[in-house]
Amino acid sequence: MAGAATVEKALDVLFHLHAAGEALGPSEIGRALDLPKSSCHRLLAALAQREVVERDALGRYRPGVALLALGLGAQHRDPIVRAARPTLEAEAAAFGETVFLVARRGGRLRVLDKVEGMGFLRAAPGLGDEIPEDVTAAGQLHRAWEPPPAPDDRSATLPGPAWAVNRDAWIAGLSVLGVPVFEARPGGPPRIAGVLALAAASARFDAIGEDAIATRLCFAARQVNERLGVTGSLGSRTT
Known part of the structure; x- marks a missing residue:
């Protein structure tokens, strides 16, 4: 994946995690969004590096604290x-x-x-x-x-x-x-x-x-x- 397609998939991951209301494993995310396993892992790793998702002790992912900062920043502006x-x-x-x-x-x-x-x-x-x-x-x-x-x-x-x-x-x-x-x-x-x-x-x-x-x-x-x-x-x- 590259360019706009990668951005779309990353956004799909974020919105899916938000809607889920609980931490999800990479396999669950990949199945729900029809993402190849390797692509899903790359997206999650990149998002975690920027703290827009967080990985828990069981290897599951949830929305990260950077999203809070971005959201509050948008609201305050x-x-x-x-x-x-x-x-x-x-x-x-x-x-x-x-x-x-x-x-x-x-x-x-x-x-x-x-x-x-x-x-x-x-x-x-x-x-x-x-x-x-x-x-x-x-x-x-x-x-x-x-x-x-x-x-x-x-x-x-x-x-x-x-x-x-x-x-x-x-x-x-x-x-x-x-x-x-x-x-x-x-x-x-x-x-x-x-x-x-x-x-x-x-x-x-x-x-x-x-x-x-x-x-x-x-x-x-x-x-x-x-x-x-x-x-x-x-x-x-x-x-």
Whole structure:
């Protein structure tokens, strides 16, 4: 293997190890990915040398610490994450519930950041996880605000909602309220950059109240907007 094919196979190995959730031996990896034994060993040796995979005492492989460094580096350099992080921390502390930042990357909605509260949803979804579009507040908002108006229409206004809610639609017993955040766009109106979303057990969500959550998160989103060069209020309420 050489060039692009080698890179593809190495990435296949990394994604397979990630999905497996446990250490795997070279033979298991090779069979799963239809790799010749010699090729699989060469790939694993090269990846282990750069610490993107680690070999345990039984000769099995798992994702390595270098992947953590690469992932955190990518996250910390993301301008949307940098702008939203202080707000995520403040809202998670205020509500005692988990607050997420969801945005489109590579055509898919993914969790870019999260700050956990003490409530129902403490473990999932995790950083980098894909979020379904059809049953989530983040999906509703991205569909409503995309695509942006034509770049040459400087007077266009964005018609999407100020927030969206899903109740038990993705995970039973879980309610989520999301609000869009925006970034400046040269030559045109702002465009959606992502969604701030609060997730709570449905009973807890109802106890706080949708309006109270929406009011606070909309204010929080405006703070993020300002850090991204956008001022003013956008959108109107929907559920």
